[in-house]
Amino acid sequence: MSNLETDYLIVGAGASGLAFADEMLTRSDAHMVLIDRRHAPGGHWNDAYGFVRLHQPSVFYGVSSRELAEPSLDQTGPNAGFMGLATGAQVAGYFHSVLEERLLKSGRVTWLPGHEFTEAGEVRNILSGEIQPITVRRKRVDATYHTNSIPKTHTRNFQVAATVACIPPNDLPDLASQYAHFTVLGGGKTGMDSCIWLLSHGVPAAQIRWVVPRDCWLWNRAFTQPDDSFFETVFGGFLNRQRAIAEATSPQDLALRFEAIGMWMRLTPEVEPTVYRGATMSEREVEMLRGIDDTVRLGRVQKITSSALHLERGELPTPPETLYIDCTASAVHAEKPPVPVFQDKLITLQMIRFPQIPFSAAISAYLETLLESDAEKNRFTQPIYLDDSVAGFVRSMGPDFTNRLNAGTHPQVRRWVNESRLDGFARIAANVDRADSAKMAILRELRDANFAAAANLTKLLAQLEERAA
Ligand SMILES: Cc1cc2nc3c(=O)[nH]c(=O)nc-3n(C[C@H](O)[C@H](O)[C@H](O)COP(=O)(O)OP(=O)(O)OC[C@H]3O[C@@H](n4cnc5c(N)ncnc54)[C@H](O)[C@@H]3O)c2cc1C
Numbered sequence: 001m002s003n004l005e006t007d008y009l010i011v012g013a014g015a016s017g018l019a020f021a022d023e024m025l026t027r028s029d030a031h032m033v034l035i036d037r038r039h040a041p042g043g044h045w046n047d048a049y050g051f052v053r054l055h056q057p058s059v060f061y062g063v064s065s066r067e068l069a070e071p072s073l074d075q076t077g078p079n080a081g082f083m084g085l086a087t088g089a090q091v092a093g094y095f096h097s098v099l100e101e102r103l104l105k106s107g108r109v110t111w112l113p114g115h116e117f118t119e120a121g122e123v124r125n126i127l128s129g130e131i132q133p134i135t136v137r138r139k140r141v142d143a144t145y146h147t148n149s150i151p152k153t154h155t156r157n158f159q160v161a162a163t164v165a166c167i168p169p170n171d172l173p174d175l176a177s178q179y180a181h182f183t184v185l186g187g188g189k190t191g192m193d194s195c196i197w198l199l200s201h202g203v204p205a206a207q208i209r210w211v212v213p214r215d216c217w218l219w220n221r222a223f224t225q226p227d228d229s230f231f232e233t234v235f236g237g238f239l240n241r242q243r244a245i246a247e248a249t250s251p252q253d254l255a256l257r258f259e260a261i262g263m264w265m266r267l268t269p270e271v272e273p274t275v276y277r278g279a280t281m282s283e284r285e286v287e288m289l290r291g292i293d294d295t296v297r298l299g300r301v302q303k304i305t306s307s308a309l310h311l312e313r314g315e316l317p318t319p320p321e322t323l324y325i326d327c328t329a330s331a332v333h334a335e336k337p338p339v340p341v342f343q344d345k346l347i348t349l350q351m352i353r354f355p356q357i358p359f360s361a362a363i364s365a366y367l368e369t370l371l372e373s374d375a376e377k378n379r380f381t382q383p384i385y386l387d388d389s390v391a392g393f394v395r396s397m398g399p400d401f402t403n404r405l406n407a408g409t410h411p412q413v414r415r416w417v418n419e420s421r422l423d424g425f426a427r428i429a430a431n432v433d434r435a436d437s438a439k440m441a442i443l444r445e446l447r448d449a450n451f452a453a454a455a456n457l458t459k460l461l462a463q464l465e466e467r468a469a
Contacts, residue, residue: 003133004110006033010141011117014043015062016349017143018098019358019422021109022063023365031108033134034099035115035123042095044148048088049169051197055189055280057083060226060424061091064362066102067421068094071227078196078284083225117144139368141347145336146357151190154329159303166304166324169194179323180207183309185301186327187212189279192289194325199288209294211301211311215273217255217390218265219280226424231432234425235442237263242449246456250463251391271297276393278355301328338383342367342374350383354400359422363407366416379406380413391464398461401454 008024010017013036021032040046054061058069068091072084079085086094103109115132117140118124123132151168160166167175169190176182182203184194187210195210222230223237240261248254255276258264265286266273281289299312304324309316339348341364352360360381367377382399385392407413417423418430432439 003135004033005135005137006031006110007136007138008032008141009117009123009134009136009139010034010143012036012043012143012147013038013041013095013099013111013113014045014143014147015095015358016043016146016361017141018042018095018103019063019361020141020143020347020349020365021103022065022098023362024369025103025106025108026065027366027369029108030138031110032103033110033112034103035112035117037114037116037126039113040092040096041099041111041113042092044150045088045092045095047150047152047170048092049151049190049193050088050173051169051193052088052190053079053085053193054091055085055278056224057226057424058086058090059083060359060422061086062094062358062422063098063102064420064422066094066098077200078282078288079221080284082221082282083227136345139345139347141349143349143361145348145350149329151326151329156326156328158301158328160324161303161305163306164304164324165322166326169197169325169327172197172323172325175323176201176203180321181209181319182207182323182325183209183211183318184325184327185211186329187214187216188277188327188330190329191325191327192279192281192285194327195292196285196288199291205291205293208292209296209316210289210292211296211298211309212267213297213300213312214275215267215271215297216279217258217273217276218267218286219278220263220265221280221282223263224280226428228428228431231428231439232442235429235439235446237261238425239442239446239449242446242453245397246449246452248456248460251389251394251460254394254460255390268295274390275388276390277388338385340374340378341381341383342377344374350381351386352381352383352399352403354384354396356422359420362420362422363413363416367413370412380410394457394460395464397457401457405454 007030010021010032013034018041021034024030038046059071062068068086069084074080074082074084114126115123116126123134152170182198184191198208222233225234241263244257248257267289298314302310309318338350341348341350349361349364351357364381367380371377380403382402384396384399407417418426429443
């Protein structure tokens with residue numbers, strides 16, 4: 001086997017690794033070797049369920065150099081009136097073209113599918129077991145930090161009797177017609193998507209049971225529309241959000257203030273959520289979900305037998321002909337502690353802006369090409385630790401604010417952000433017609449509100465640290 005030589009060894013060809021490689025290609029003449037255990041680029045999108053869609057509008061997802069979709073509004077369904085959300089198949093197809101048509105055509109990227117980076121620090125062909133010798137001249141890029149746990153590939157942490165049909169949502173469209181009752185396991189975005197899929201395909205709400213161990217705060221999709229036509233809602237929303245942060249007295253108080261301004265939503269009026277994971281929904285989707293009366297709040301699933309569903313705080317008999325849909329995978333992992341993104345010969349890609357993983361990877365590549373020292377680069381890339389509590393969300397705002405603030409004070413980094421298609425919103429603000437007094441007034445107020453929000457956030461973070469001590 002020949003010895004490969006490269007400048008950067010990128011481990012992981014999901015959105016993170018591809019967004020990094022794409023930006024490096026634009027900004028440098030470096031050579032890269034890209035490896036992945038999977039046999040295709042695109043990471044978890046290759047195994048996503050068929051009815052999955054991006055949470056965010058397609059126009060600001062993917063890699064910097066290539067649009068995922070033209071800006072357009074959905075005409076039908078619960079997202080009607082909002083910007084299009086690519087399907088999982090479209091996202092996977094997009095990443096395949098990024099690899100084939102851009103990275104490989106450049107002649108500067110070598111692709112090793114079906115190869116893993118081992119704990120011993122070797123690159124191993126997972127089929128043959130052979131070790132591929134690689135000399136890395138500059139750095140290894142770890143693009144596996146956010147490796148997703150998804151329904152098709154995760155390991156269930158509850159037992160299921162052999163006679164019970166319990167499937168990942170990937171199999172739902174094929175099997176649904178064979179069952180009369182459906183029990184959706186999991187209160188996160190995948191569980192919501194599965195309930196909405198059933199309802200949209202004519203299954204009566206009375207035939208659906210939904211197990212929601214913990215209620216999540218939901219992000220109202222109306223505020224995530226990166227197009228000038230939504231300027232007042234979106235930037236007016238940002239303004240209200242910063243004012244809410246400036247006035248909040250605790251994480252819980254902040255959540256209620258976000259709800260009061262319409263930015264966060266809850267599923268059931270009587271139940272105050274305790275979790276925030278960035279799940280994005282339209283008000284219409286929330287209305288659909290509210291139509292399911294049999295929403296079970298008895299904790300996590302322990303086991304499923306042929307006649308009953310055993311939960312942490314109770315047991316429910318199940319009717320025959322029940323199909324269980326397992327939506328309990330945790331998506332983006334929170335277990336690993338954050339590490340500096342730039343550390344000597346290693347770049348560990350992490351979320352440095354909530355919740356934008358491709359943006360985070362692309363700016364990390366840009367900084368790698370722009371700045372010399374790790375300390376300088378790390379000033380813009382303080383990692384965000386993903387914890388799904390509301391207090392964790394407040395904690396995540398600390399590095400997010402700092403990274404934005406530091407980017408704003410560095411002319412080149414600020415320009416990169418303002419021009420980046422992956423930021424979504426900075427370009428809109430930067431391009432506002434200076435003669436448009438209404439929009440300019442919102443932007444001015446927003447600038448002032450940012451300072452007040454940052455000041456109070458410091459207090460909230462200190463409060464959280466004190467409590468943790
Ligand atoms: C249903 C769903 C919808 C989402 N929607 C959005 C959205 O709208 N916007 C958004 O910003 N984010 C969204 N996300 C978050 C998502 O995590 C990111 O957008 C992004 O896809 C994560 O990419 P990644 O490369 O970090 O991880 P992954 O896609 O998990 O890729 C990591 C890759 O690393 C490989 N790998 C791991 N370990 C090794 C090893 N040792 N050796 C070799 N290869 C290895 C894996 O095989 C995998 O292919 C969504 C997530 C889900 C599950």
